[in-house]
Amino acid sequence: MVRVRPRDRTSGEEASTRELSAVLCLGQPLGGDSAYTVFESADLDEVLGLLGPRGYRAAHAEAGIVNGRLLPCAHALGHGATGLTFFDEAVRGAFETTASCLLVAAVGAPAYRSRPGGWPRHPVELAGYDALMTRLQAGLRR
Numbered sequence: 001m002v003r004v005r006p007r008d009r010t011s012g013e014e015a016s017t018r019e020l021s022a023v024l025c026l027g028q029p030l031g032g033d034s035a036y037t038v039f040e041s042a043d044l045d046e047v048l049g050l051l052g053p054r055g056y057r058a059a060h061a062e063a064g065i066v067n068g069r070l071l072p073c074a075h076a077l078g079h080g081a082t083g084l085t086f087f088d089e090a091v092r093g094a095f096e097t098t099a100s101c102l103l104v105a106a107v108g109a110p111a112y113r114s115r116p117g118g119w120p121r122h123p124v125e126l127a128g129y130d131a132l133m134t135r136l137q138a139g140l141r142r
Contacts, residue, residue: 018033020032020094021034023087024087024091024094024104025085025104025106026084026085026087030084030108031086031104033106034106034107034108035108035109036106036108037104037106037107038070038106039095039101040063040066040067040101040103040105041091041100042059042062042063042099043100044056044059060103064103067083067105074107078109079107080107080108081106081108082105083105084104084106086101088100088101
């Protein structure tokens with residue numbers, strides 16, 4: 001298993017929680033560095049019992065809807081957010097649950113600040129846009 005060293009500014013229980021979160025996210029530092037990490041899970045045995053084979057897709061669709069709301073909301077508030085990969089069984093063991101982890105999202109302040117794209121019907125031109133379009137047009141002519 002991957003070991004991740006906690007940040008120096010954290011101590012005690014928070015440091016071990018951050019380290020565990022990073023380890024559960026396949027050793028990705030964002031899993032532990034974020035303001036919070038969401039492990040979206042469902043008891044698939046119960047869902048499959050109620051909905052049959054469609055339950056698996058329904059559980060993932062619901063997790064996707066939750067994630068699809070969480071990430072844009074975080075960005076709208078000026079925070080960064082990203083989906084992460086994870087160790088399935090390790091997440092289950094860490095939370096001492098029978099529920100299966102479906103998606104993981106880390107939310108926190110991004111290392112960069114995006115620039116506004118402009119108001120509707122008044123877009124801001126992207127840097128290098130003309131060069132990109134020229135390259136694309138050349139590729140289409142081949």
